[in-house]
Amino acid sequence: MNALARPGRWENFFWPLLAAALLLALWHYSVIWTATKVFPSPLSVEKGLAELLRKHVLWADIGDSLRRVAIGFGTAGVIGIPLGLTLGWYPTVNQVLNPVLQILRPISPIAWIPVAILFFGIGDHAAIFLIFLGAFFPIVVACVSGVSNVPSIFRRAGRNFGLAPVQILTRVVFRAALPQILIGLRIALGIAWLVVVAGEMIAVDSGLGYLVIDSRNSGKRYDLVVAAMLLIGLIGLALDLGFRQLEKMRSVRWGFGHES
């Protein structure tokens, strides 16, 4: 954006590494200067990470968190996408259902925890239910707005070529709305990842979220706490990047005008 000369390719690696190095240095020295007994230094976090890897617990926890996300997110998609498409396609139905959705949406999935525990008890199912709730609303909203934003000329072209309404929905509108639906799915995945961590802190006893809380509660192992946090960040980022690859597929690339 600004008028300086165009940066070279090497700078794509140099600057982030520099920033990361500075951050690590700042972290390291803050720990030393404040002589804190509890907050871990970068090195102890690294050692903690190695320890977790050695104990094999880590993979189980990561697997649990991912599994819950997969099931909760998947269910939310399977139910939410058709529902969203229907609501977007039939505005009259949307008018009736939308207020209910608007009231339920701002209720944090976390606030559903007692209800979840009531229905499912403590364990996997409660967590999956929470993830489902977290992902469900963004998916539905994205589908509704994806469908309503399809220019009506596309629908008219569909009719012009003699397609029945359902066919127009599946062959024309769905394809046209796909980029926006994908964006909604990506956002929902991000939310699912946030919710699983939160849910695991309260409603289950395994997974990365549980690891964070447990490391503190049983022994003030803040090195493990921070290690787990970094893992959460990295895996969340990996999920996001993986999903963005989907957006690059030819069949939807047209909908993403430029880098966002």
Next chain:
Amino acid sequence: MSTEALITAPAPGVKLRTEHVGMVFERDGKSVSVLEAIDLEVRDGEFICLVGPSGCGKSTLLNVMGGFLPPTSGSVTIDRELVHGPDPRRILVFQERGVFPWLTVEGNIGFGLSKLSGAERDQRIAHYVQMMRLQGFEQSYPSDLSGGMKQRLQVARALAVNPDILYLDEPFGALDSVTRLIMRGELLRIWQTERRTIIFVTHDIDEAVQLADRVVVLSSRPAKIQDILTIDIAHPRNISSARYLEHRDDLLRKIGLAYTV
């Protein structure tokens, strides 16, 4: 000197000179040469049109002349000073989205006038509102204006800072043909009253012949100066006159287009 010559002859000095300007873009690792060896002299008060096929680099050349893009080779001088950046003495009018949507008409016109005193500013703004026929819309936002009015607003904003050179990048391209004719007339009216140097990019042959003193024909990419035609018809130009049609055919031929459809 004939009366024709009085009306059409611009002041003698060279205002802008491009010396062997070349422009190479890097795109996805490949070098794309857009401009090659552009040597051009524009005289003070002249009306020049740059024409060429779509995508040939006309806008790029305009941006280089305005100082928005540094050329890969060669240089641009204005009044013998090297151009190395945008400057309020030479204002560029864009094809669309040039006006600031968050400012009113008055706000836009007054944009470059912050160094003036309040009274002077108001006076200037009123003058250009008048000149560009935007009365009644001083407090309106661009979203309330038609396409033609937005372009008039852009020109008003540009003129308000008294630039030496006005660059126009296909400014009427987004307008309907009737509005385009009207806007061309207005532009000529302004040019004849205020006598600035105008460099006008267009892909419309008629527009070039109707407006310009000289038409610079650019080849397709990489753009080189293919030809320079002098249109020596006095304003107002009769677009049905034989002379006009001669120039037009000449231009069409130079660009390489047949003139039957």
Next chain:
Amino acid sequence: MNLPVRLRPVAFIAVLLIIWQAAVNCHPGQLLPGPWGVVRGINDLLRHGLLLKYVVASLFRVTWGFLLAAVIAIPLGLAIGWYRRAEMAFNPLVQIFRPISPLAWIPIAILWFGVGDLAAIFLIFVGCFFPLLVTAMSAVHNVPSVYVNVGRNFGLGTADLVYRVIYPAVVPQLIIGSRITLGIAWLVVVAAEMIAVNSGLGFLIIDARNAGNRYDLVIGGMVIIGTIGLLLDLGMRSLERVKSFRWSYSEN
């Protein structure tokens, strides 16, 4: 359905409530209350004056956390978005920290601030910081280069450019981003209050369950949370309609 349009969703909700009540009536003795039970629960809370106190506590934390995050993240995000090298430097870090749920910061929050208001505000700050930062960065990117070029053409220096061109151009997007972030803040406060504090709506819900399985209060709390969240969202949307910002929606 021949009801006028406005009434249809109301009718739908009424039908849902009836089904809910019927389901509860069919299973006597279980914990989940029917709609009427919830209303009575809310009334209970109002009478004890607790509800108002908790609502104020939650809103207080949201306001502070959000404002602190906005004051730091927005200028920072604009700067990072503007300078390409700054973005190259910081973007990877932002992308790594962003997916870390604010709740994962709870142990650190408690370590630094102990259990209480500050910890909750810190968590909301963290939850708002990254979305606002990213919004500001993307808002700067989305400023059409035409505007910047016009600004430079008229001889504006960097400071003037930022103040007279960039800032007005980014405001609409910032407002939309703020609305979404405020929604996130509201989600986080509820969660934070369940774990890290002893007051507020989130605490109400957990406490109602833990101290006596008062599910009528749990659901009542949920309804209130949903309502306030909706009001906050509507409030921000009305800000989007303010005339001087509206230009961005009719343009394009």
